[in-house]
């Protein structure tokens with residue numbers, strides 16, 4: 001349900017809590033239209049995550065945290081001192097919205113830990129305080145990791161990005177684009193070549209929007225154009241985000257990332273993964289255990305509401321892939337940088 005919005009969304013406004021309601025920038029229609037959708041019900045927030053109104057691993061976690069606030073408020077209204085039992089179905093509904101981004105489960109687990117400590121009185125204010133903390137901590141983490149990633153770039157150089165790991169995908173500032181923002185401010189980046197990122201086009205619709213909004217030189221390219229650009233010799237780094245990093249440093253990210261990493265290795269180009277530690281899942285040993293989301297093939301068979309493929313054409317639509325740690329030169333987090341990641345190094349990072 002669209003309602004009056006507190007502001008027109010900027011890249012930093014993926015999720016906004018305003019006067020007791022959660023506002024999500026509708027990323028399905030950006031940049032053509034910049035509109036918020038208002039949410040009062042946790043199950044509707046789960047639907048918004050599933051439909052990619054809000055997307056991007058950290059942003060999904062932030063939205064889910066605010067969804068738990070809505071769940072707590074409605075559970076207390078319905079059951080008062082029995083709210084802890086009443087909230088459970090909404091927590092499960094949020095957790096079932098998308099399978100790959102571990103930040104979703106990390107945020108819900110953190111909210112559950114708080115719930116376990118609360119009494120039978122109205123939990124809304126305390127849950128909101130925690131959701132806001134998750135949001136603020138993510139934004140601060142991205143600024144920190146952005147600066148750490150920028151320090152790795154000798155520059156001035158061109159970089160390639162894939163999908164959107166920007167402010168719109170996070171609590172603000174961005175992960176891969178957080179590194180881009182910090183490195184550009186330091187004079188280390190000349191131009192960003194942004195993969196359009198079929199089929200959902202996060203690159204052409206969101207990354208180009210963000211970088212043009214910030215005045216950072218960006219050139220959009222077809223995903224298939226990255227290899228020949230690498231061959232020209234002008235690219236120093238490929239910089240991407242992540243949805244889940246396994247204990248050994250294997251990285252799940254938008255489909256196409258694995259191919260970029262193989263091409264980068266072939267061309268001697270450095271490959272950087274920027275992500276907060278809420279994206280690291282030390283409970284899985286390798287990328288083989290990361291659930292890869294398959295979305296409706298219709299997202300591939302059509303584009304912009306126009307059918308591309310012939311009727312009855314079969315299609316597959318995995319929306320993530322796994323890049324082995326051996327192809328990753330650096331994992332950059334707010335706690336520090338892991339070069340040539342291994343399980344031992346990831347354990348040292350995560351403590």
Ligand SMILES: CSC[C@H]1O[C@H](OP(=O)(O)O)[C@H](O)[C@@H]1O
Nearest residue numbers: 055056057163165169241253254
């Ligand atoms: C900063 S995490 C962004 C991450 O999430 C994107 O996937 P989706 O748009 O489907 O949520 C993509 O993998 C980005 O790298």
